[in-house]
Amino acid sequence: MQKKISDDSATTATHFRGWERPAQSTVPALTLVSHPQPERIGERLLLEMLAAVGRTASLSRNAPEFSHPGSLLARPLGDPFLSRKPVQFEPGTRGRLRLLAPEDGTPVRVAGQPVRGSREFTPAEVAAGVPIVLAERVVVLLHLALAPELPPTGDLGMVGQGEGVRRVREDVLRVADLDVPVLVRGETGSGKELVARAIHQNSPRRGGPFISVNLGALSKELVSAELFGAQKGAYTGAAKNREGFFRAAHGGTLFLDEVGEAPPEVQVALLRVLETGEVFPVGSHAPVPVDVRLITATDANLEERIRQGVFKAPLLHRLAGFEIQVPPLRERREDIGPLFLHFARQELKATGELQRLSGAGPHTEPWLPASLAVRLVRYAWPGNIRQLRNVTRQLVIGSRGLPGLRVDARLEQELDASVLPLPGYAPTPLPARTAADTPLPEETSPTRRKPSDVGEQELLTALRASDWDLKATAERLGISRASVYMLIEKSSLLRTAGDLSPEEISRCFHECQGDLDQMVQRLEVSKRALQRRVRELGLGSA
Structure with missing residues (x-):
């Protein structure tokens, strides 16, 4: 079925034959998740000095310098609300990493609690990724990265450098x-x-x-x-x-x-x-x-x-x-900020508000609030990148015309439903909350249930929270995928792709410019079934 490749048809991949990755070790690193200048999201600092006994790493307004992986441009955090007196990182006890926050320095918050004096992180916490909030304006993710840092590969259409x-x-x-x-x-x-x-x-x-x-x-x-x-x-x-x-x-x-x-x-x-x-x-x-x-x-x-x-x-x-x-996205948390920024640019361009991500001054309030940035990197993301894209779209569209991102209560509850196990975590309120919607079902490993125990409203809420992915909905509710199909068929609140008229599908297809995910959100039906109807109607591949 597959033709033989001639010697002169080799492509970019040729140089990988016989290639071996240089020996590397993991070191703690800090990656920017939120900053008053959004274009800085994703910049990184390797804390290689912590691998040496007795060495410390300092972090202040003026030093050290962060940079995007592979970029020659490096600059300090530079936010005037951060202190010149540094926050410090040093090796702790039993392989832990210790954070030292001076009393008269930059306010530091971890896991919803202010850090006074010092706080230690276990190796497991650092490996999972710990968001650290500085002065309620800058969020850095403490995580592990390989050192020395290799030259970046071409992105190949994939966002992130994790x-x-x-x-x-x-x-x-x-x-x-x-x-x-x-x-x-x-x-x-x-x-x-x-x-x-x-x-x-x-x-x-x-x-x-x-x-x-x-x-x-x-x-x-x-x-x-x-x-x-x-x-x-x-x-x-x-x-x-x-x-x-x-x-x-x-x-x-x-x-x-x-x-x-x-x-x-x-x-x-x-x-x-x-x-x-x-x-x-x-x-x-x-x-x-x-x-x-x-x-x-x-x-x-x-x-x-x-x-x-x-x-x-x-x-x-x-x-x-x-x-x-x-x-999965939960294993590459250092890429969540850059991915969010990538999807936000796409949505802001579509709404004609792309200028919100440029020209921010030093005293500007962060467009991505620190409390929301923390939720994004701590959420479990069962729907992975597809779910992050949909959450970004919802945030951007829901905040049109506003100076910053607004989060409604339903999304806030969803982002708080499944988070990394940092001890003592207490979520801080997000700005501009709206009236509470129907609570989401629990995210944490639901036990198997009988389909008859799932109410219509609970089913609808779970479908919306899972972006109409029936497999994810089944896992969220603790029932089989076949049971989800059965409940949809019996529900008076829901309809299937088969219930949609050709005219309604065609109109939605053209209004959404063929974006199947947007169609799913608007029509509220299974993506697979809608994809099949679109193909049957000859509207193009979805």
């Missing part, structure tokens, strides 16, 4: 020019399709098509025809020949998301395609050769599915010519 995303970029460049199947693993919303696109764009196939297909969104009755094509009259409703996604991706890359949802007969056909490079359209007995690079993705434990007998081991072995593991 260790997790850097490893993903390196893996992309290692495999991009090799025409082997790639399996991308990661939680829902963690950016697996972005990884697949990066592989395609850095491969010799970049001039060919990139076709993205969510197997979980395809009708079980038509999935074979959708993938492999079909002859006219092969099944009821087949009024013409169907090309199929494999042939549509000829000469390029086919990305199959949620490959763990593939039915048994499709698994057999996928294995045959990988072994022979040929597809059999439904209703045809003649094979059709295809030249396609296959990239698949899953958030499922395929090894466990093999043990359960619902996934074929030979298929996993063929799909995983090379594996890339995408870290």
